[in-house]
Amino acid sequence: MGSDEGTPFAAGTVHVTDGSILAFYTSSLLTTSQSPQTLQRVLAHTDRPLQDLCDDVLYRLGNDTRHSDVILLLARTHPFPADQVAA
Numbered sequence: 001m002g003s004d005e006g007t008p009f010a011a012g013t014v015h016v017t018d019g020s021i022l023a024f025y026t027s028s029l030l031t032t033s034q035s036p037q038t039l040q041r042v043l044a045h046t047d048r049p050l051q052d053l054c055d056d057v058l059y060r061l062g063n064d065t066r067h068s069d070v071i072l073l074l075a076r077t078h079p080f081p082a083d084q085v086a087a
Helices: 036-042 050-060
Strands: 021-025 072-076
Touching (some): 036 050
16 A cells, blocks of 8 residues: 655666666575675676576575575566567
């Protein structure tokens, strides 16, 4: 249920190149000794299948002592053909 108080987040624009990997994850993915740069290094090989990248992230950053669920969503950007774009 929404409210009239406005958005609870700041809107922004990010420009990404074709073939970029977007990673959305919960904070519980990274432990206190790991940083987002650790995740970036694991995801640096963007030409690999997304399932392989997800597996690598979960195995390399694996930690059985987490106290909450981990969510990782990866998406690869692709250009749309000009005939499928509306303005």
